[in-house]
Amino acid sequence: MLLPSVQRGLRIGAIAFAILTYLVLVGLPLRLGDLALPILAGAMALFFWLALRGGKSKQDVFNRQPALLFTAGLSGGLTAGLLIAALLAVFVNLTSSGVRLQPIFDKMTPPNLAALYGVAPGAIVGGELSPLAWLQQALLLTVASGVGAALVLVERWARGRPTPRISALRWIPLLLPIALFLFVLWLGMPGVTFGGNNRGTIRLLAAMVTIGAGILALRAAHPGRERQLLSLLYLAGVAYLPFTLDQFQNSVLGIVFIFVMMGLGLNIVVGFAGLLDLGYVAFFAIGAYMYAFLSAPFSSPWLSAQLQSLGIPANAPLLSFWMALPITMLAGWIGGVLLGIPVLRLRGDYLAIVTLGFGEIIRLFMLNLAELTNGPRGLLNIAPPYLFGYNLGNPRDIFILGLIGSAVIAFSAYRLDNSRLGRAWIAMREDQDVAQATGVNLVRTKLLAFAIGALFAALAGQLYAARQTNIFPENFSLFVSIDALSLVIVGGMGSIPGVVLGALALKGLPEVLRGVDEYRIVTFAALLVTMMIVRPEGIIPSTRRRRELHEEAEPVVGEDVPSVLERLAPELKSDNPDGGKK
Amino acid sequence: MAVTTYSSTSVRFRQKTTTRWLVRGLGVLILALVAWRVVTVGLAEGYPATFWMSQLINGLVLGGVYALVALGYTLVYGILLMINFAHGDVMMIGGFTGFFALQFFMALGWLQGPAALVALALILIVAAGMFGSVLTGVTLERVAYRPLRGAPRLVPLISAIGASLFLQYSVLLIFGVSPRVYQKPALIEGGFRAGGVFVPYTGLIIFVTSLFLMLMLYLIVQRTKLGRAMRAVAEDKGTAALMGIDVDRVIVFTFILGSALAGAAGVMLGFHNTVVKFNSGFIPGLKAFTAAVLGGIGNIPGAMVGALLLGVIEAIGPSALGIPTEYKDIIAFTVLVLILIFRPSGLLGEVVSEKRA
Numbered sequence: 001m002l003l004p005s006v007q008r009g010l011r012i013g014a015i016a017f018a019i020l021t022y023l024v025l026v027g028l029p030l031r032l033g034d035l036a037l038p039i040l041a042g043a044m045a046l047f048f049w050l051a052l053r054g055g056k057s058k059q060d061v062f063n064r065q066p067a068l069l070f071t072a073g074l075s076g077g078l079t080a081g082l083l084i085a086a087l088l089a090v091f092v093n094l095t096s097s098g099v100r101l102q103p104i105f106d107k108m109t110p111p112n113l114a115a116l117y118g119v120a121p122g123a124i125v126g127g128e129l130s131p132l133a134w135l136q137q138a139l140l141l142t143v144a145s146g147v148g149a150a151l152v153l154v155e156r157w158a159r160g161r162p163t164p165r166i167s168a169l170r171w172i173p174l175l176l177p178i179a180l181f182l183f184v185l186w187l188g189m190p191g192v193t194f195g196g197n198n199r200g201t202i203r204l205l206a207a208m209v210t211i212g213a214g215i216l217a218l219r220a221a222h223p224g225r226e227r228q229l230l231s232l233l234y235l236a237g238v239a240y241l242p243f244t245l246d247q248f249q250n251s252v253l254g255i256v257f258i259f260v261m262m263g264l265g266l267n268i269v270v271g272f273a274g275l276l277d278l279g280y281v282a283f284f285a286i287g288a289y290m291y292a293f294l295s296a297p298f299s300s301p302w303l304s305a306q307l308q309s310l311g312i313p314a315n316a317p318l319l320s321f322w323m324a325l326p327i328t329m330l331a332g333w334i335g336g337v338l339l340g341i342p343v344l345r346l347r348g349d350y351l352a353i354v355t356l357g358f359g360e361i362i363r364l365f366m367l368n369l370a371e372l373t374n375g376p377r378g379l380l381n382i383a384p385p386y387l388f389g390y391n392l393g394n395p396r397d398i399f400i401l402g403l404i405g406s407a408v409i410a411f412s413a414y415r416l417d418n419s420r421l422g423r424a425w426i427a428m429r430e431d432q433d434v435a436q437a438t439g440v441n442l443v444r445t446k447l448l449a450f451a452i453g454a455l456f457a458a459l460a461g462q463l464y465a466a467r468q469t470n471i472f473p474e475n476f477s478l479f480v481s482i483d484a485l486s487l488v489i490v491g492g493m494g495s496i497p498g499v500v501l502g503a504l505a506l507k508g509l510p511e512v513l514r515g516v517d518e519y520r521i522v523t524f525a526a527l528l529v530t531m532m533i534v535r536p537e538g539i540i541p542s543t544r545r546r547r548e549l550h551e552e553a554e555p556v557v558g559e560d561v562p563s564v565l566e567r568l569a570p571e572l573k574s575d576n577p578d579g580g581k582k
Numbered sequence: 583m584a585v586t587t588y589s590s591t592s593v594r595f596r597q598k599t600t601t602r603w604l605v606r607g608l609g610v611l612i613l614a615l616v617a618w619r620v621v622t623v624g625l626a627e628g629y630p631a632t633f634w635m636s637q638l639i640n641g642l643v644l645g646g647v648y649a650l651v652a653l654g655y656t657l658v659y660g661i662l663l664m665i666n667f668a669h670g671d672v673m674m675i676g677g678f679t680g681f682f683a684l685q686f687f688m689a690l691g692w693l694q695g696p697a698a699l700v701a702l703a704l705i706l707i708v709a710a711g712m713f714g715s716v717l718t719g720v721t722l723e724r725v726a727y728r729p730l731r732g733a734p735r736l737v738p739l740i741s742a743i744g745a746s747l748f749l750q751y752s753v754l755l756i757f758g759v760s761p762r763v764y765q766k767p768a769l770i771e772g773g774f775r776a777g778g779v780f781v782p783y784t785g786l787i788i789f790v791t792s793l794f795l796m797l798m799l800y801l802i803v804q805r806t807k808l809g810r811a812m813r814a815v816a817e818d819k820g821t822a823a824l825m826g827i828d829v830d831r832v833i834v835f836t837f838i839l840g841s842a843l844a845g846a847a848g849v850m851l852g853f854h855n856t857v858v859k860f861n862s863g864f865i866p867g868l869k870a871f872t873a874a875v876l877g878g879i880g881n882i883p884g885a886m887v888g889a890l891l892l893g894v895i896e897a898i899g900p901s902a903l904g905i906p907t908e909y910k911d912i913i914a915f916t917v918l919v920l921i922l923i924f925r926p927s928g929l930l931g932e933v934v935s936e937k938r939a
Contacts, residue, residue: 026755104682106758276736278743342923349665349739353871354922357915368908482747489740522751528744533729536737 002071009072012051013079016044016141020084026522027107029115036115037136041144044080048073048148053155070149077145081138088113089134096127174221174230177214180206181237188244201512204249207241208256208508214238215497219540242399251395252511254467257402258460259507263487263499264409265456270485271494271542272422273449274429276352278481279359282339283332283454285366285476287461290331292379292471294324299379302371321385321392321466325459332458333451340450344443359481366473378472382465398467405463409456410496416452417496425449479521483507486524490531492538501539609924616903623904635779637898643785645893646792647854650847651870652877652885653799654840660816660880661836664727664735667742669844670867671749672719676845677858678753679714681762683707693767700769708791711849712842718749719841720834728830746864754860761859764852788850795846796886799839803882808835816880865911869896872918878928887929892917 020040023029029036052073092113094101101108110124117124117133186192187203214234221227242250262284269277295317297303307313319327343354366373373379384393385401392401416422424445427435436442465471483506491502510520531538651673658666666672684707687693692703726745730738766784773782803809814822815832823829851866852858869892877888892914899913900906921928 022752026752105756107755274736276739342919345926346922349735350875350922350926352739352743353665353868354919357868357918361912361915364909364912368906482743485740485743518755521747522755525744525746525748525751529726529741529748532733532737532741532744533726536733 002068005068005072006075009075009077010079011076012048012072013076013083013145015051016047016076016080016145017083017087019047020044020080020141021087024084024088024112024116025105025107026519027112028519030107030109030112031519033115034118037118037140040116041140044077044141045144045147045151048076048145049151049155050148051076052149053152066153069152070146073145073149074142077142077148078138080145081141084141085134085137088116088137092117092124092127092129095124170220173213174217177210177217177234177237180210180213184210184241185244188246200246200248203245204252205512207245207249207253208504208512211238211241212501212504215501215540219497238403242396242403245396245399247395250399252508254395254399254402255511256503256508257399257406258464258467259484259487260406260500260503261402261409261460261463262457262484263491263503264406264413264496265453265460266484267488267494267496267499268413268416268425268456269449269453270488272417272429273425273446275446275449276349277355277450277453278352278478278485279339279355279357279362280453280457280484281476281478281480282359282362283335283457284461284464284480284484285362286331286335286454287328287458288465288471288476289366289373289379289461290328290458291321291324291462291465292382294319294327295321295383295465296379296381299374299381300372301374317383321383321462322387324462328458328462329455332455332461335458336451336454337447339454340447344446356478356481359478363473363476363478366476373473376473378470380470382469382471384466384469393466393469398463401463405459406500409459410500413496417494421445421448482521482524486528490527490538492541494542495538495540498538498540498542505539605924609920612920619904620902629901632778633901634898635777637901638894639779639781639785641894641897642890643788643854643893644897645873645890646789647847647851648866648870648873648893649886649889650792650795650843650850651866652874652889653796653882654844655871655874656877656879656882656885657812657836657840659874661812661833662727662731662738664738665742665871666722666727666840667739668722668726668746668749669840670863670865670870671746671753672715672722672841672863673844673848673851673867674753674858674860674863675718675749676711676715676841676848677852677862678757678762678848679845680707680711680849680852681764681858683710684764688765693769697769700767704767704770704787708846708849712845715841715845715848716838719837719844722749723834723837728833750860750864757860759860761857761862762852764856764858766853766856784853788854791846791850795843799843800882802839808832812836869914872914872921875918876921876928878930881928881930884928884930891929 023040029040032039052069091101091108095108095110095113110121114121114124117129117136119129119133123129184203184206187199187206192199214237218227218231218234221230241253245253262280265283266277266280269275269280293300293303297307297318298315312318339355339358343351346354367376369375370377384391385397386392392398424435424440427438427440428442428445432442435445464475468475487502487506488499489502490506491498491500506524651669654669654672655666658664658669684693687703687707692699722745726741727738730741770783770787773780773785775781803812811822811827811832812835814825814827815829819829822832847866848858848863851862855862870889873889873892874885875888876892877884877886879885895917896910896914900910903913
């Protein structure tokens with residue numbers, strides 16, 4: 001029994017080594033600075049915990065006997081530690097003997113290695129490392145694996161105990177957002193020095209957490225009067241936020257809510273109707289460019305020439321923000337239908353690739369049709385929205401407009417979800433042929449999904465153009481589509497509150513945590529894969545979606561409302577719906 | 583063709599006769615418009631025949647590389663009914679591995695040596711690229727795809743998109759933004775003239791190597807036991823498992839084959855384009871996918887024919903239609919869209935766009 005557990009340890013250790021090597025190669029130690037070693041060891045302890053607990057079945061012998069568990073853990077830690085120490089030793093020796101690693105590995109600079117060893121970069125260049133430093137790596141990882149194994153034991157012990165049920169505990173998640181909101185207000189008061197230089201960042205973070213916690217709390221509240229009361233309270237709080245935050249905080253939240261608008265539109269296409277659209281940015285771009293043409297025709301050589309020949313002065317906006325709204329919406333609608341018609345017959349993955357192609361085609365046109373779009377030089381001096389003579393172009397008002405737009409779109413999406421059309425979308429998503437057989441008009445249903453989704457994206461695009469005042473083709477790259485898709489998926493496909501949460505997490509957090517921007521896309525990508533494996537239904541799944549993906553017994557509605565903490569804890573189940581033919 | 587068709591039975595989509603004729607009419611109309619444009623604009627430019635010939639050669643060389651990548655898409659699709667979105671990036675990793683091998687042999691001085699040594703070095707460089715890609719492909723299958731077997735179809739696709747981005751941006755973080763420049767050994771620099779048309783040596787080598795690798799693949803799939811197992815799994819996973827075939831092993835083997843071809847393609851594309859960088863697999867990957875669809879996805883000869891055709895279309899398309907070469911990517915995407923609308927089965931395949939998982 002000992003040998004298999006050592007084997008298992010070796011396997012886990014090799015994986016841990018691969019992960020560590022990756023983290024070192026992408027230059028994470030340098031970014032973490034002095035804390036690199038403890039943070040990496042802590043992350044590894046978590047990894048060992050997850051790896052050791054993940055037995056396929058309850059009969060897993062490693063989960064029964066603590067001795068075997070620790071044998072596996074410690075041998076894994078030792079393997080990973082020795083391997084990474086040896087690898088780093090090679091790097092350090094190469095560096096100290098004058099080989100420049102940088103032309104090959106971009107991040108393998110002496111400071112990066114030094115951060116991991118906790119020494120000055122000069123020690124790496126001079127090769128003054130003692131063998132002790134190498135041993136330190138190996139030992140630290142072994143300790144981390146021991147901690148991981150202990151965590152498994154603790155977890156099992158905790159699982160074995162009956163969970164206490166105190167009904168008063170239910171109020172904690174409900175009141176948490178209120179406490180957070182008060183914290184935000186307190187931070188904004190003059191004279192408060194909490195957090196020092198980071199006060200603004202902490203405040204922004206707290207504001208975002210408040211909105212997220214509010215959404216979770218609303219879901220945890222009992223339906224009926226309690227939920228109505230809470231939602232009124234939260235609505236008032238969120239409406240007050242723009243007036244208390246400063247410019248930078250408002251501008252970050254403004255972009256977050258522009259992405260919420262876009263995500264809600266994509267949610268209709270992907271989440272409700274099940275049509276994976278990878279070219280969604282095209283509609284965002286259509287909205288932005290349409291408003292730009294109407295608002296700043298002088299930026300486009302062809303348009304201004306046309307206007308001049310008609311005798312209209314081309315140096316002022318043609319239409320105001322509000323007058324342009326119906327036109328951009330119409331443009332989005334038409335764009336959606338035009339894209340929808342050719343892809344009517346496609347499903348799933350084909351649709352994804354073709355829409356991706358469309359997105360790229362639109363971008364290439366924006367780049368190369370310089371006569372109309374001014375090419376890479378972009379359209380400049382787009383007018384901000386005005387209301388009764390007031391300029392609404394400042395970050396605060398853009399944030400408010402974003403909130404209003406999101407609320408309107410969320411309400412429409414909610415009504416659509418529960419409408420005849422929404423049910424047709426879901427039927428189509430589940431099984432196109434059966435839906436058709438039961439009388440769903442596929443052509444109409446699909447085109448409506450594309451058109452409505454595109455309309456919302458165009459609205460977001462118009463607000464975006466008004467916020468930026470200058471737009472360029474590179475604002476509308478494939479990554480906008482990927483961002484929007486990730487936030488829909490991470491939040492929970494088909495779930496409206498999930499979109500808001502996803503946007504806060506994926507668009508808001510990177511803005512707050514400056515400096516990790518370099519790692520943003522890699523993190524998204526890893527998150528997408530992990531999410532698909534661990535929790536394909538997203539953070540806040542729509543009820544239907546969760547039922548679909550986890551086919552085991554669900555609690556009967558009304559019998560037991562799971563607490564927020566239960567909802568938040570990702571159930572790391574290894575029971576994928578196994579490969580039954582569908 | 584029945585032996586080589588590489589996909590399982592499908593449900594044929596029945597359309598109303600009028601709609602079908604409408605779609606066909608539209609297709610003919612588009613073809614006529616393209617032909618009209620070619621005759622009135624492209625041919626009217628009066629390029630010499632040698633120009634068209636050299637463009638054709640360019641197209642065939644590029645098509646050969648696309649074919650290797652397209653085969654990877656087709657193989658995986660045939661077995662898992664899944665588009666391996668990260669396949670282009672697997673190819674890019676092969677390009678990087680090949681680049682480092684090239685540097686290594688350059689440092690050893692083999693590439694300045696006698697012809698036999700240069701040839702050996704080149705073979706080893708391609709092998710290194712294949713090795714790098716195979717390692718990536720197998721890891722990808724293990725980490726990102728295997729846990730999702732049997733999940734709804736959107737789930738592995740999203741995972742594949744994530745994997746693709748992860749590979750690209752990891753390479754960006756590890757190796758930096760600057761593109762790596764492939765230096766050709768002096769021996770294969772230049773080319774020769776055949777009937778007034780210039781044929782570069784690298785082009786010839788790439789084309790011959792692609793054909794050789796495709797032949798090898800064909801033999802493996804048709805003549806070996808594992809190839810037979812692959813075809814059985816593509817036909818019906820459950821029944822194949824009942825017949826004693828280890829389905830997981832076959833799937834891994836499929837990824838090995840596809841990634842090896844992609845790795846070779848990555849190295850050759852590196853020599854052809856002279857640079858490789860973190861996102862240099864993305865667009866070629868999409869084009870190879872287009873090629874696979876053009877030929878009929880899941881169909882091995884289809885991928886080869888489709889890729890050669892797409893390479894040629896892309897090379898002569900801009901001049902023939904009289905549009906700027908910046909639009910050549912648009913041509914490939916347009917071909918993809920048109921094919922999916924008018925002949926979703928591809929040139930040699932059966933109807934798959936309507937196929938059920």
